[in-house]
Amino acid sequence: MVLKVFFPSCCSSADSGILIGRWLSEQSSAVVLAVVHFPFIPVQVKQYLGEVQHLTKVSLSVLGSWSNSKQEKEEGLSEFLEDLGTIFSHEPWIQISKEGDSKFWSCSTLQKHSSSPKEEEVILVYYDQRKVMLSHLHPPLDTGDGRAEDASKLSAIFDTVARSRVLFMTDRYDEGPIKLTHWQSEGVEASIIVELLKQTSVPACMLLTFLLSLVSGICRSRVLKFWPLSFLWSKLSTCEQLGHRLQHLQVISSNKKAQTQTQLMRKANIFVSLLIDVALGILLMSWLYRKNRIGHLADTLIPVADHVAEELQDLLQWLMGAPAGLKMNRALDQVLGRFFLYHIHLWISYIHLMSPFIEMILWYVGLSACLGLTVALCILSDIIALLTFHIYCFYVYGARLYCLKIYGLSSLWRLFRGKKWNVLRQRVDSCSYDLDQLFIGTLLFTILLFLLPTTALYYLVFTLLRLLVVIVQGLIHLLVDLIDSLPLYSLILRLCRSYRLAAGVKFRVLEQQDGKPLRLLMQINPLSYGAVVQTYRLPTYSCYPKDSWASLCKKLFLGELIYPWKHKGEKQD
């Protein structure tokens, strides 16, 4: 099999020494992690390797020798390097040598126990150690942990470098018997800001946990569980959103460190999403409260409500006349029309009653926009729901009336044909009716049938209005969900440090020379933006849409009430 040597590009200019790393025999590849320089004592090297192996659980060993001669090749050195092969017994013993500044290195292997003495081909693959260490491979299939042998070969290499972090902690300023060269050997990287953040995060988390426990204790208190209040809380989407954000805060402020990469990314995504949300909310708030825009908004609210009510009245007058040229049943028309008109009149009176307090209420409610843009949008959606409450009422009245009519019609139609619905057997059975039953049934059937167009028209008009309001609310909720679930931290990471999220690798063939091993450069192939969003999406609390199109149409036809945007966890009707 072809021998593959993964060589870190940072060690290309290192002084001569021996190579330490991991040998993957099933792939016949050697992953070089560092170069140990002369002088060293072999016993100490083996001891050091044993210690590192104990810490990292990665089986490290001495793989071969590396000679970087600035002048001509020294004869004694090559024999010395071969003798090293007998001290650190490793099959096969890899010898890489570089002459001067030449790009083309020669690589040979020594096999003592091989059955076939033929010269096997060597491929030299350069890799950037820091990027491979920090990168996280995203395999398309998530096989279980039991299939480690079938795991991709590349993930074994990434795994080796990532778990050998301890090896990279010793730099050349450390006073130890072993002198290493790896990507951090010029000095261990550290950032003051990161250290400060780590120190302050612990007390901040504890404070946040304490505050959150207080808040959730208040929320769970018995006072708020009484029937009218709990019904109100469940209907308002603002409370749902606040509860969702509270959950997010609890996730961030938990004391447990994130175990896996996925948990860490989730925490980071939630944190950045909350930050951006609050920032946008404060921006919105500052825009609203400048130049008394809240006052303007409150002033325009009442005229808008009046305007909507007037439009509804015009619509009802139109329906009470001859709408679209259709001839309605005069009496029923007048009854329904007058009933709805009176309803609108009541609604307008209530709105006018509330008008002095609107500005104050709006002012205080607008303050809650500092909790986040999503909360502000939810409040907007709730205000729309409250303002169009009369449309909702009309829809319910029209739907119930229509539903009753349809059920009555279907039952009387069965009677007309001499059949009956068997509740026990859940099927239609034939039944012999008395003459007076048939007479009354047919009479009622005729009445209901001829009154159907009027009721159907009212139902149609109010259903359309209700659907319009539902669509507007749905769009707002869609926007809220988008802000909630977008993994901003992952997207920014993909933009700025694309090597952290790897979909795979790509190889580039470097200049070749005959007789020298094949030189390849291994680079990280970053994940596409769509895959990033799909992998790291935050879960949301709503599911859309609950019904398929067919069942929605069926419900509309039968007059059953529709609730297209249902939240997860709500009791089904």
Place this chain on the structure above:
Amino acid sequence: MAEEQRFRSACGAPIALRRRQHSASCRELAVRGPRLQLRSLSAATSAVWLAAYGLFALSENSVVLSAAIFISLIGLIIYLHFVKIDQESLLVIGSLGIQVTSSYASGKESTTFIEMGQVKDVVINEAIHMQKVIYYLCILLQDPEDPQGVSEVVPLFQSSKPRLDCLIEVYKSCQEILEQRKTAPQSSGIK
């Protein structure tokens, strides 16, 4: 060593196949399609701008003109960056894997690397495309559970669509390297 041969694509456009042998177990095969012609570019731009001028003459609104310029610029950028593929190449490295690269006209390269352990075979398949039957080269991926099964089929050279003669050359080159992994003796070291 590099050699270039001229072939035709399934629609009749001229394409070029370039083969490079980097080492005994590494080969690169690149199929280059026709470049973007200045003729077609100027024809498309003039058509859009003439239509915009016509609309401007009708509506006397200068927004139409700026919108036409904007649309043609954005359209050109999107076409060059996402649609027009200049070159598709296949890099076969025995015992490592197969790498498929598509280079777009704007310089963007999209790469996929398939490890050798996942590759079952490289074959030429037939497909019905619109009103024609065309041949295409594809990589069969191994199903991890079933040794005889195929989990996925990855088609190659989808935008240049070479004809059978070109595909046979590519197929022969690939198979020479793939055969090496079957005949290679398991002489890995014991450690």
